[in-house]
Amino acid sequence: MVDSQLSARALESLLGDWRGGGNAYVALFDRIRVLALDGRIPTDSRLPAERELSARLGLSRTTVSAAYRQLREAGFLVSQRGSGSLITLPVTPTGLVSVASAGILDFGKATMSALPGLADVAALAVSDLPRHLESSGFDPVGIPELRLAIADRYTARGLPTDPQQIMVTIGAQHAISLLAHVLVGRGDRALIESPTYPHAYEALREAGARLVPVSVTPAMLGEDESVAGWDEDGLIQAIQRSNPALGYLMPDFHNPTGLSMPAAQRERVLAAATRQGTVLIADETIAELNIDRPESFLPFAAYAPAGSTGSVVSVGSVGKTVWGGLRVGWIRAERPLIRKLVAARSARDLGTPIIDQLIVARLLGDMPAILAERTEVLRAGRDHLTQALATQFPDWHVPEVHGGITTWVNLGSPVSSQLSLAARSQGLVIPAGPRFGIDGAFERFLRIPFCYGFDEIDRGVAALGRAWESLLRHPVPETDYLADVV
Ligand SMILES: Cc1ncc(COP(=O)(O)O)c(C=O)c1O
Structure with a gap:
């Protein structure tokens, strides 16, 4: 595998607010370990030289050496003569049980098990297959019946679509990655919400984008709930000043905060993007999982100024x-862009499997009933999780969420990475808050999914409880670590 050099500057930005607890070298070791476990530092990345990193972070060389040594001992770093220290993952992570083994809960995946009855629909879809067998089966744009069903669904939701x-x-x-490749030139700017869905910023970075973060603020304990949401001024200024090629937004039940963008704000943001020629991608993967949101919204594209199509x-x-x-999945765009996307696709893949498309074509007409069933499950999960968290962690701030699949909890202190590590030892895999930011922020936050059954939610909260206890036994000093490093 080809290794890649991580500069001291890039590592500093990934580390974010890492000086959170224990000795400085232990805190640095822990943070790099979480970054490796979360995939934010890919394996085979070459860490900066100790001297370079110590200068950048204002630490003594001994502190950085000690952190690197501990990473090596724990199996997260291999040193190769002449090529520095490369990140690796331990075959059996120390103190951890393999995620694949029984009893491990993976809250990194915020997703439900399959819709009941899906196997029956799949069996019926097989009977639709013969009429496609004469074709080559390589389908880069979608079978006609599915494109029609998707278009009809947008139309039914209030956005007329062909x-x-x-x-x-x-x-x-796949859609996000393809759009990033087609719309972003190397070095172009791309707006991204902060926090955001991690695989979206990964796709944009991979396409060569320079990311411009725009805050989405969760409702904070004791603060006016109306300050929560998108930093509209920041978003519009970022559009005007950095002239981004694209912006990636989740206007409904934003992942991870669960927030939705008000209608008037959608209009203003789209008007600014239209004036600037910035393409906004609205990821609506979660948008229809509406449990009990007081307002209802049209699909984001319906708020674009009249006549602005692209x-x-x-x-x-x-x-x-x-x-x-x-x-x-799918992309809804103007035809010229669809043509470009189809042309660009063949370098990456040769089409969507026909059988999967036939299954979805059969399901889309039933979406209202499917969504009613799914959101009832989510309502029960959300209410159960909220109650369990209130009992176990009365000091955490658990926001009110009206849909989606996750809640973005404020822990009250910057210990998310440590909590995530401690949770792994308790049988729970849960990504730390900084996984959802591009600059190491969000140490105070934890994304917790509510799409699991009551038993799993209870086990997850209990594991968090044990992990939290273990952190309390080793309290995190409030002082800045720079002070104790000489
Ligand atoms: C906001 C968001 N967009 C996209 C995806 C990926 O969806 P798919 O499974 O259709 O690729 C996810 C899955 O976690 C998501 O949360």
Whole structure:
């Protein structure tokens, strides 16, 4: 595998607010370990030289050496003569049980098991297959019946759509990655919410984008709830000043905060993007999982100024509503962009599987009933989790969320990475808050999914309780670590 050099500056930005607890070298070791476990420092990345990192972080060389030594001993770093220290993952992480083994809960995946009855629909879809068997089966744009069903669904939701505006993809992630490759030139700027869905910023970075973060503020304990939400001034200024090629937004049940953007704000943001020629991608993968939101919204693209066609692209999927194993998503865009996307696709893949498309084509007409069933499950999960967290962690701030699949909890102190590590030892995999930011922020936050059954939620909260206890036994000093390093 080809290794890549991580500069001291890039590592500093990934580390974010790392001086959170224990000795400085232990805190540095822990933070780098979490970054490796979360995949934010890919394996085979070469860490900066000790001297370079110590200068950048204002630490003694001994502190950095000690952290690197501990990473080596724990199996997270291999040193190769002449090529520095490369990040690796331990085959059996020390003190951890393999995620694959029984009894481990993976709250990193915020997703429900398959829709009940899906196997029956799949069996019926097989009977639709013969009429496609004469074709080559390589389908880069989508079978006509599915494009029509997707277009009809947008129209039913209040956004008139022609099937020609639809391209079927292998899930929403594929759609985001394809859009990033087609819309972003190397070095172009791309707006991204902060926090955001991590695989979106990864796709944008991979396409060569320079990311411009825009805050989405969760409702904070004791603060006016109306300050929560998108930093509209920041978002509009970022559009005007950095002239981004694209912006990636989740206007409904934003992942991870669960917030939704007000209608008037959608209009203003889209007007600014239209004036600037910035394409906004609205990821609506979770948008229809509405439990009890007081207002209802049209699909984001419906708020674009009349006559402005190219400024908004919608992405959707059945990954969160039906099942993640059904790899079908889609892009809604103007026809010229659809044509470009189809042309660009063949370097990456040769089309969406026909059988998956046939299953989804059968399901889309039933979406209202499917969504009613799914959101009832989510309502029960959300209420159960909220209650369990209130009992176990009365000091955490658990916001009110009206839909989606996760809640973004404020822990009250910057210990998310440590809590995430401690939780692993208690049988719970849960990504630390900084996984959802591009600059190491969000140490005070933890994303907790509520799409699991009561038993799993209870086990997860109990594991968090034990992990939290273990942190309390080793309290985190409030002082800045720079002070104790000489
Ligand atoms: C906001 C968001 N977009 C896209 C995806 C990926 O969806 P798909 O499974 O359709 O690729 C996810 C899955 O976690 C998601 O949360």
